[in-house]
Amino acid sequence: NAGVTQTPKFQVLKTGQSMTLQCAQDMNHNSMYWYRQDPGMGLRLIYYSASEGTTDKGEVPNGYNVSRLNKREFSLRLESAAPSQTSVYFCASSEMETQYFGPGTRLLVL
Amino acid sequence: GESVGLHLPTLSVQEGDNSIINCAYSNSASDYFIWYKQESGKGPQFIIDIRSNMDKRQGQRVTVLLNKTVKHLSLQIAATQPGDSAVYFCAPVLPGRRALTFGSGTRLQVQP
Numbered sequence A: 001n002a003g004v005t006q007t008p009k010f011q012v013l014k015t016g017q018s019m020t021l022q023c024a025q026d027m028n029h030n031s032m033y034w035y036r037q038d039p040g041m042g043l044r045l046i047y048y049s050a051s052e053g054t055t056d057k058g059e060v061p062n063g064y065n066v067s068r069l070n071k072r073e074f075s076l077r078l079e080s081a082a083p084s085q086t087s088v089y090f091c092a093s094s095e096m097e098t099q100y101f102g103p104g105t106r107l108l109v110l
Numbered sequence B: 001g002e003s004v005g006l007h008l009p010t011l012s013v014q015e016g017d018n019s020i021i022n023c024a025y026s027n028s029a030s031d032y033f034i035w036y037k038q039e040s041g042k043g044p045q046f047i048i049d050i051r052s053n054m055d056k057r058q059g060q061r062v063t064v065l066l067n068k069t070v071k072h073l074s075l076q077i078a079a080t081q082p083g084d085s086a087v088y089f090c091a092p093v094l095p096g097r098r099a100l101t102f103g104s105g106t107r108l109q110v111q112p
Helices: none
Strands: A004-007 A010-013 A019-025 A031-037 A043-049 A065-068 A074-078 A087-094 A099-101 A105-109 B010-014 B019-025 B032-038 B045-051 B056-058 B062-067 B072-077 B086-093 B106-111
Touching (some): A004 A087, A010 A019, A019 A031, A043 A074, A074 A087, B010 B019, B032 B062
Parallel strands (some): A010 A105, B010 B106
Antiparallel strands (some): A004 A019, A019 A074, A031 A087, A087 A099, A087 A105, B019 B072, B056 B062, B062 B072, B086 B106
């Protein structure tokens, strides 16, 4: 099992560009999450999906959209990237309370 | 909501010593607690968990202690190894909630 996979690993964007971060899990988990982590800080929840077909806002949803494509995949979209969105983005999945994290996507917005 | 605080942002220990990482939480309704380890450049990795009906749980070289009276938990690592160097987060969970709340973490540095 690969667990939680994320693509791309690294990305550099210019202000105003758009991009989609991809996440997939092979553990048959119902719930999936997107977090961001800024230097020296903990993770903050952007959006989550409790089950296929549902999505909900987390703590810092502004500037992002998500799509729960199917049970395996949960994507995060930045429509118009801003320098404040420079961060490391982690996807996670869970069946119960324990969440399992992917390796992260490092995003730099210039 | 839930806020999470940590007593020591950086903990430096000698290889072979025992490490204790502390975590305070604010919401007494939290009924489940998870410790994660995050190595540099990687995602958080589950270490151990404990439910609120327990006050101690042991794993391989790790022990978590929960004191609900003072809303405090600790992670003890026995015979700390260089591979234990990482940032450690505790994440309290409220009943019915799936989203985790992370503090800034404690960085553990193991000196050879």
